[in-house]
Amino acid sequence: MKLGRIRPFAAVAAMGALALTVAACGPQNADGGDTGGTTGGSDEPALSGSIAGSGASSVEAAQNGWLAGFAELQPGVNVSYDPTGSGTGREQFLNSTVVFAGSDAALDEEELTMATERCFGGEALELPLYISPIAVVYNLPDVDVENINLPAEVVAGMFAGTVTSWDDPAIAEANPDVELPAIDVIPVNRSDDSGTTENFTEYLSAVAPDVWTYGPIETWPIPGTQSGAQTSGLFDVVSGAEGAVGYIDASRAGELGTAAIGVGDDFVPFSPEAAAAIVDASPATEDATDLRLTIELERDTTEAGTYPIVLISYLIACSTYDNEEDAANVAAYLSYIASPEGQDRAADPEVAGSAPISDDLRTRVMAAIEQITVAG
Amino acid sequence: MAAVTDEPAIRRGPAPGRLGNSIFKGFSLGSGIVIVVLLGLVAGFLLYRSLPAILASREQLEGVGFMQGRDLLSYVLPLAFGTVLSSAIALIVAVPLSIGIALFISHYAPRRLAQGLGYLVDLLAAIPSVVFGLWGVAFLMPLVGPVFAWLSENMGWFPPFSDYQAPARNLATAGLVLAVMILPIITATIREVFLQTPTLHEEASLALGATRWEMIRQAVLPFGRSGIISAAMLGMGRALGETMAVLLVLSPGFVINFFVLQPGQHQSIAANIASQLPEASGLGVDVLIATGLFLFLLTFFVNLAARAIIARRAEFSGAN
Numbered sequence: 001m002k003l004g005r006i007r008p009f010a011a012v013a014a015m016g017a018l019a020l021t022v023a024a025c026g027p028q029n030a031d032g033g034d035t036g037g038t039t040g041g042s043d044e045p046a047l048s049g050s051i052a053g054s055g056a057s058s059v060e061a062a063q064n065g066w067l068a069g070f071a072e073l074q075p076g077v078n079v080s081y082d083p084t085g086s087g088t089g090r091e092q093f094l095n096s097t098v099v100f101a102g103s104d105a106a107l108d109e110e111e112l113t114m115a116t117e118r119c120f121g122g123e124a125l126e127l128p129l130y131i132s133p134i135a136v137v138y139n140l141p142d143v144d145v146e147n148i149n150l151p152a153e154v155v156a157g158m159f160a161g162t163v164t165s166w167d168d169p170a171i172a173e174a175n176p177d178v179e180l181p182a183i184d185v186i187p188v189n190r191s192d193d194s195g196t197t198e199n200f201t202e203y204l205s206a207v208a209p210d211v212w213t214y215g216p217i218e219t220w221p222i223p224g225t226q227s228g229a230q231t232s233g234l235f236d237v238v239s240g241a242e243g244a245v246g247y248i249d250a251s252r253a254g255e256l257g258t259a260a261i262g263v264g265d266d267f268v269p270f271s272p273e274a275a276a277a278i279v280d281a282s283p284a285t286e287d288a289t290d291l292r293l294t295i296e297l298e299r300d301t302t303e304a305g306t307y308p309i310v311l312i313s314y315l316i317a318c319s320t321y322d323n324e325e326d327a328a329n330v331a332a333y334l335s336y337i338a339s340p341e342g343q344d345r346a347a348d349p350e351v352a353g354s355a356p357i358s359d360d361l362r363t364r365v366m367a368a369i370e371q372i373t374v375a376g
Numbered sequence: 377m378a379a380v381t382d383e384p385a386i387r388r389g390p391a392p393g394r395l396g397n398s399i400f401k402g403f404s405l406g407s408g409i410v411i412v413v414l415l416g417l418v419a420g421f422l423l424y425r426s427l428p429a430i431l432a433s434r435e436q437l438e439g440v441g442f443m444q445g446r447d448l449l450s451y452v453l454p455l456a457f458g459t460v461l462s463s464a465i466a467l468i469v470a471v472p473l474s475i476g477i478a479l480f481i482s483h484y485a486p487r488r489l490a491q492g493l494g495y496l497v498d499l500l501a502a503i504p505s506v507v508f509g510l511w512g513v514a515f516l517m518p519l520v521g522p523v524f525a526w527l528s529e530n531m532g533w534f535p536p537f538s539d540y541q542a543p544a545r546n547l548a549t550a551g552l553v554l555a556v557m558i559l560p561i562i563t564a565t566i567r568e569v570f571l572q573t574p575t576l577h578e579e580a581s582l583a584l585g586a587t588r589w590e591m592i593r594q595a596v597l598p599f600g601r602s603g604i605i606s607a608a609m610l611g612m613g614r615a616l617g618e619t620m621a622v623l624l625v626l627s628p629g630f631v632i633n634f635f636v637l638q639p640g641q642h643q644s645i646a647a648n649i650a651s652q653l654p655e656a657s658g659l660g661v662d663v664l665i666a667t668g669l670f671l672f673l674l675t676f677f678v679n680l681a682a683r684a685i686i687a688r689r690a691e692f693s694g695a696n
Contacts, residue, residue, distance in 0.1 A: 057655070088657045186541065191628050193442050193655040219442045224640040226545055227627045229651050236513060237627070241543040 055089020122320025251353020465551025569603025609682030
């Protein structure tokens with residue numbers, strides 16, 4: 001009885017927002033109604049309703065992938081994600097405009113207090129479900145090694161303007177087998193405010209505070225630099241000039257050369273495994289709990305096989321919601337994102353090219369998601 | 377009975393066309409009012425939304441990341457300077473070229489060729505600006521790069537040409553793209569004015585023994601002067617507000633100087649809004665709208681100045 005009541009509504013609601021993906025599922029869904037409670041080949045109970053999220057634009061591509069994947073799993077739930085930016089996302093979450101948020105930064109103390117109120121006495125969940133390596137890319141067509149080795153101080157020097165030529169002794173020392181051209185280093189940064197810039201400069205100021213003296217910033221502090229708007233703009237600028245070096249979401253590095261970054265005595269090229277490894281190697285923040293899995297990224301780590309330039313985006317939700325529908329839907333959506341399928345979907349270079357979280361982290365995330373309940 | 381005899385003589389009731397007259401009058405009056413109201417609404421919106429930014433304290437503005445601790449005026453002025461400088465470069469390149477094209481079409485080219493050329497120029501005006509931007513990035517930039525490098529190497533003592541850095545994502549390239557963009561509208565306007573030169577003036581000049589070039593200098597150019605100015609202003613209006621082309625071609629910066637071959641020195645107001653708005657929130661949005669208000673005032677005064685110049689030279693205009 002109940003099933004019959006929900007299904008038509010579910011199909012309509014889902015089709016409204018996810019027309020293309022869900023249109024294919026609609027008929028299948030109707031057929032499935034005869035055989036029982038299965039939906040889209042999953043054993044999960046069929047849910048319905050709609051949940052809205054908003055926040056970091058860095059996870060937009062991944063969220064689009066997850067929305068599509070989740071729609072196959074639970075066609076009755078209409079999920080939306082508005083890439084309004086991390087700050088706006090947290091704000092909208094705290095004033096109950098949305099039920100979950102994406103944010104490149106964890107909630108601060110004041111926001112945590114507000115979160116308790118917003119979550120009906122519960123707590124906020126902060127789950128690091130999007131880990132994306134940032135590649136240091138360069139344009140040196142005459143150098144045919146796979147990755148040029150760049151020690152951390154050299155990366156900082158290139159972007160701070162103290163390392164100005166590709167045949168600088170510091171670069172040559174790290175690359176004994178490579179013949180480096182005597183051309184100028186042209187550092188290229190993002191011209192718009194960007195979480196990529198913030199994470200990259202956070203890394204620079206952590207590993208080489210004497211060279212990169214500007215601290216972690218969102219807006220590029222040095223005047224007179226080459227720059228490009230958005231990821232694609234930066235890619236075009238680096239591609240356009242020999243000797244250019246930039247930082248870019250690793251999945252978008254294309255055919256540009258990517259640097260192996262100095263970690264300890266090693267040089268590590270970016271890879272999903274190395275990016276996930278730095279997250280596992282980093283300690284939790286001091287105020288982290290079982291629900292708030294915030295991580296103090298140890299960017300100056302010397303542990304072998306870790307890639308230190310990564311961007312972590314948290315998914316923020318409540319441990320308590322005031323109605324069953326929200327609680328069940330949010331829990332189902334977050335579980336899907338944390339699942340191997342969800343993580344692999346985002347890791348597809350066609351989707352977002354992120355690094356899948358480790359099994360250990362997944363266990364803790366799943367335990368946190370299980371705490372989501374209904375108030376009262 | 378009387379009514380029957382009356383009717384053919386004097387027609388009673390509303391005269392034919394009276395209804396049409398009043399409808400048309402109402403329509404054109406309404407349209408006139410709509411444009412004024414629209415302009416007022418836009419100005420009002422800009423003022424209303426930028427008030428928080430104008431009234432904000434220094435401390436509050438420091439919270440806006442992309443302003444990097446500047447106050448509103450020192451944030452807007454470099455942007456306004458970049459906007460005006462890029463438009464000025466565009467005008468310096470485009471106006472002489474346009475006069476040349478217009479003269480060729482109106483006085484030198486055979487009639488058939490002139491018509492075809494005229495259509496071609498008008499066609500250029502129909503290309504969307506984002507296409508010009510892409511063209512600038514993919515085609516013009518690699519082309520002018522070596523030229524800029526040569527200029528910088530050999531004429532680097534001249535400050536605007538100093539210290540060129542590849543790729544050519546600088547204000548000079550942006551100005552060149554803008555020049556190509558505003559070329560059609562300037563050319564089309566100037567051509568129309570040149571074509572209106574009184575034939576008597578031209579024939580008189582020729583009859584006195586002037587060569588064709590002398591005739592153009594004596595008869596066509598003085599007659600068309602105000603037309604050239606208004607055409608240039610029309611083009612400048614378009615260049616000032618251009619967004620996409622500048623956004624794609626320029627590495628932005630916030631400095632007031634004339635180093636047009638260096639990257640990261642200048643930025644235009646419109647391109648800055650487009651670049652910062654997606655990630656802006658709260659006061660940041662108000663600040664961007666305030667820069668928009670500044671651009672609105674800037675274009676307004678440029679147009680006002682153009683009108684004043686044209687009015688002062690009214691004796692040369694085609695109206696007499």
